[in-house]
Amino acid sequence: MSSDLIMSDHMSDVVLKVPHGGYSWRFSAHSAILAARSHTFREMLEERADDPVPSAMTVIGIQPDTMLQLLKYLYLNEYPTEVTADILKNSEKFGLNHLKDHLEEIALQNLTIAQACYLLEGLEIQQYLIKDCVVKDAYEAIVFGGVWRWGRRYCSQINRPLKDEIVAEIIMDMLCCIRRSSIREKDTIPEAAFNKFNGCLPKRCRYKTPEDALDYCNSWQTSGSWELLTESLPEECKSLCLQMSFDKSVMLIGITFEICAPCGTKGYLLVYRELDRKEVFRQEINCFQGSYRKLSRMSDPEHWMKAEVLLSEPLILSSGEIYSIYLKTAGKPCCLPSSSLPKKKRIGSVFATAHGQKVKAVQELYLIPDVRATWG
Secondary structure, three states, X not given: OHHHHOOOOOOOOEEEEEEEXXXXXXXXXXXXXXXXXXXXXXXXXXXXXXXXXXXXXXXXXXXXXXXXXXXXXXHHOOOOOOOOHHHHHHXXXXXXXXXXXXXXXXXXXXXXXHHHHHHHHHXXXXXXXXXXXXXXXXXXXXXXXXXXXXXXXXXXXXXXXXXXXXXXXXXXXXXXXXXXXXXXXXXXXXXXXXXXXXXXXXXXXXXXXXXXXXXXXXXXXXXXXXXXXXXXXXXXXXXXXXXXXXXXXXXXXXXXXXXXXOOXXXXXXXEEEOOOOEEEEEEEEOOEEEEEEOOOOOOOOEEEEEEXXXXXXXXEEOOOOEEEEEEEEEOOOOEOOOOOOOOOOOHHHOOEEEOOEEEOOEXXXXXXXXXXXXXX
């Protein structure tokens, strides 16, 4: 009897719609058979029982050929001849334990390393595992290629169109974690993915180099006495925070500093190349964290700003060049702390002493020390 009903409109009271590849595959079915053989289908049918005009029941996370195999099992007790990860996953999803056990027995009879890897990849690779790999791996070129391939495969599994825009949307959370290092050949990245990067850069995880990374690849030149380097211009102030040079090309992705400035100060972070005095980077800063300090018992409280800035675009600093970092603010001139005894130390200890208190002008730079691992 059921052999006459499979894939037949005769007495059919439900249509299963399976989206895949931008199209929807429709399978005529019978609610009595589905509910009797699968508790998952029974729950899905009960949820739509009160609908006055029942529509097609959409089933996601399954491929059309897999749905056909499941219907053959439900109607005819016919087992699939090939074991795939999609059939295994959905046999468990729809509570078809006998089918799942049968497929596992077949898989074990002819199990090879290649088949095991294929099944495990389809069953076990989840988004959080991919994201964990992205965060911990520094080889962006390899990681991006792997994540993109995974995104395309995941789109197929959930029946989404294999378009660049859809894939970029699927892997959005992982794009936030990938450090976009030295993209010299941007044409090698799909445009949709590149646009997503620009939109999610402020959310990407900050990369902090190991403590010894600066020791073998960087050399620094401190700026000396702060007050001698402050240039007061009409209605704006530009203060030199640090001059630096590197033995290797590095990538600057962030900077943390603090400065004495009025409340609500907005400014710009500027980076100049000293050889030709060319401005190579500018970014508006409006993420200050403010606090009041009294530098002595008799002095009035002063407002200090701390800014932790993640650059909107990673900045490649070439080896052998001298770069200067400036902070430019508008309105009342800001003032870096004065120092009677300027000291020269490496970046972790660049500071001036104000009334016996140590104040770090530039507290930390966030660098990727090796820009050779590029995409493309």
